[in-house]
Amino acid sequence: MKKRYAICGVSGRALGMFAKPIMSTFSARSELVGLLDRDQARFELFRTRFPEQQEIGTYGEHDFARMVEETRPDVIIVAGRDDSHAKYIIAALEHDLDVITEKPMVTTGEDARRVMEAESASKGTVTVTFNYRYAPIHTKIKEMLLEGKLGRITSIDLNWYLDTYHGSSYFKRWNRVRELSGGLSIHKCTHHFDLVNWWIGQQPVEVFAYGALNYYGAEGEANPSKEDGRYCTTCEQTAECDYYSRWNSRSKNIQVQDDHLGSLGAVKSKFPYSDYRPDQCIFDSQIDIEDTYAATVKYSGGALLSYSVNFSLPYEGYRLAINGTKGRLESVEYHMPSRTPFPTPVQTIDYYPLFGSKETIHVVHREGGHGGGDPLLLEDLFMGEDRRRPYRILSGAVDGAYSVATGEAVWRSVKEHRPVTIGEVLKGAFSEKVLSLSGKGVAGE
The missing domain is CATH 3.30.360.10 (Dihydrodipicolinate Reductase; domain 2)
Structure with a gap:
């Protein structure tokens, strides 16, 4: 019998490291049954990457219990933004499900303690993917x-x-x-x-x-000017930015993508997310x-x-x-x-x-x-x-x-x-x- 997996957090890591192997290399014993994310655009990205998998169920960030009830997973894979890990790890353990989570397991010692307590009361176990x-x-x-x-x-x-x-x-x-x-x-x-x-x-x-x-940050010595809200793919000061110039051609048609984006990189400055851009300025005061x-x-x-x-x-x-x-x-x-x-x-x-x-x-x-x-x-x-x-x-x-x-x-x-x-x-x-x-x-x- 195939083991059933559901993924919480449809990140680039989730697609490349988990979804693709489940549906290819390990398909004889594994099956992807559900996807959960707060951004509907990520489901479209999944369908674009894997057009043969149109029937996999998709769920919003608050629909964890419904996803479990409808898809009956054996294992929850947690691969979204770090601050979301604790919520879904603990929810999975409360349903007595096993968990595979990306590192870091959580973002605070307090959440680590909560996970340990949830695991001790659960039939499920947690595996952290320290590759x-x-x-x-x-x-x-x-x-x-x-x-x-x-x-x-x-x-x-x-x-x-x-x-x-x-x-x-x-x-x-x-x-x-x-x-x-x-x-x-x-x-x-x-x-x-x-x-x-x-x-x-x-x-x-x-x-x-x-x-x-x-x-x-704003005080970085290589900052061309103190200005917030810039993005690498649209910034007018890239020629004065050593970090950008080191890895990118002057031609906009020849651009090195961030190694964490891979095939999720921008196409004509558009990213496959609804409310997030991974090309924010490294000299922003938000840091x-x-x-x-x-x-x-x-x-x-x-x-x-x-x-x-x-x-x-x-x-x-x-x-x-x-x-x-x-x-x-x-x-x-x-x-x-x-x-x-x-x-x-x-x-x-x-x-x-x-x-x-x-x-x-x-x-x-x-x-x-x-x-x-x-x-x-x-x-x-x-x-x-x-x-x-x-x-x-x-x-x-x-x-x-x-x-x-x-x-x-x-x-x-x-x-x-x-x-x-x-x-x-x-x-x-x-x-x-x-x-x-x-x-x-x-x-x-």
């Missing part, structure tokens, strides 16, 4: 740590870089409003915090951070989030993370080092060689035993998004987790909550100029009852 775990280079690091190559983990250095193409895209879209995204310490950095949690098998305890808005962070995180097993992220740099990627009582590993990744203005090496892992010779490890690369992680994640989601792995890799609600709480603690520490504990962000959400739920385990298990 970075599935990149072959990242699973190899996990395996090395499980093998004890580094001994007890003492510290981690993780510096993440987003280039002016990708980094600026968050400031064109709804992500730039904290109320909608939780800020980038949640929307984006939860990916990074989850990776560290999973790699080292420890839980974050306390955070201290600094952060600032250095590049974007109320940071674009630069530096943080220290203390973990339950004694490890310390030194983390930074910057959303406006010449190239994209990260630099990682993990230190332990038996050695150290290092890895450097350039995410988008095609956008990097210099030659980039293939990513490897350098292993330095505390007493011995350096080893360089070459990892088999895979095709697909997020370093080859997306196809593997989809197989686990729609075919069941591959039990041959000696470790858990699908993320649960506890994992999602820890990553969100770390991101909120970063922001609160920036604003309050003090260390912030994960406990105060989650307010006791991780009771013994919650943590003992089968299949809903702690990060790194």
Whole structure:
């Protein structure tokens, strides 16, 4: 019998990452039965992309109960704007349905606690789609740590870089409003915090951070003029905007699309939404989030993370080092060689035993998004987790909550100029009852 899926939030991610695979690669065992969104135009976009699927039921943002009653889904996929996640995750759990949700699971520690409580009272479970775990280079690091190559983990250095193409895209879209995204310490950095949690098998305890808005917003140094309400596809100052000029030809007929829009990009400056444009000016005064962070995180097993992220740099990627009582590993990744203005090496892992010779490890690369992680994640989601792995890799609600709480603690520490504990962000959400739920385990298990 096919498993039935309904999607809440008909985003580009929902269409490409979930709807299309359900109706193609995994159609033998999966079926899409319903779509829910606040914008009717998104249903038209779905029908345009998938003209053979005209009969799938569509529902407004307040019609969740009716959708469940009429379509009888087994699983709810939550892939809309971040601030909508909690509402639909909790509603699904109240109907005893399983949930697959995009990261971040929610946008606040309070909502993370509410999700945990709803899951503990439900027959359903929550899966958070942290696809970075599935990149072959990242699973190899996990395996090395499980093998004890580094001994007890003492510290981690993780510096993440987003280039002016990708980094600026968050400031064109709804992500730039904290109320909608939780800020980038949640929307984006939860990916990074989850990776560290999973790699080292420890839980974050306390955070201290600094952060600032250095590049974007009205005070951005590259702002051609202080003026609100501009849009990239109609702006008359694009020639004076370095961020626009770097990635776009002077000819309006040759225009690089934002990598998060893909086939949803503008056609003659028109977007397939009723009340939203993803080409807003990156120098608008509406922006109320940071674009630069530096943080220290203390973990339950004694490890310390030194983390930074910057959303406006010449190239994209990260630099990682993990230190332990038996050695150290290092890895450097350039995410988008095609956008990097210099030659980039293939990513490897350098292993330095505390007493011995350096080893360089070459990892088999895979095709697909997020370093080859997306196809593997989809197989686990729609075919069941591959039990041959000696470790858990699908993320649960506890994992999602820890990553969100770390991101909120970063922001609160920036604003309050003090260390912030994960406990105060989650307010006791991780009771013994919650943590003992089968299949809903702690990060790194």
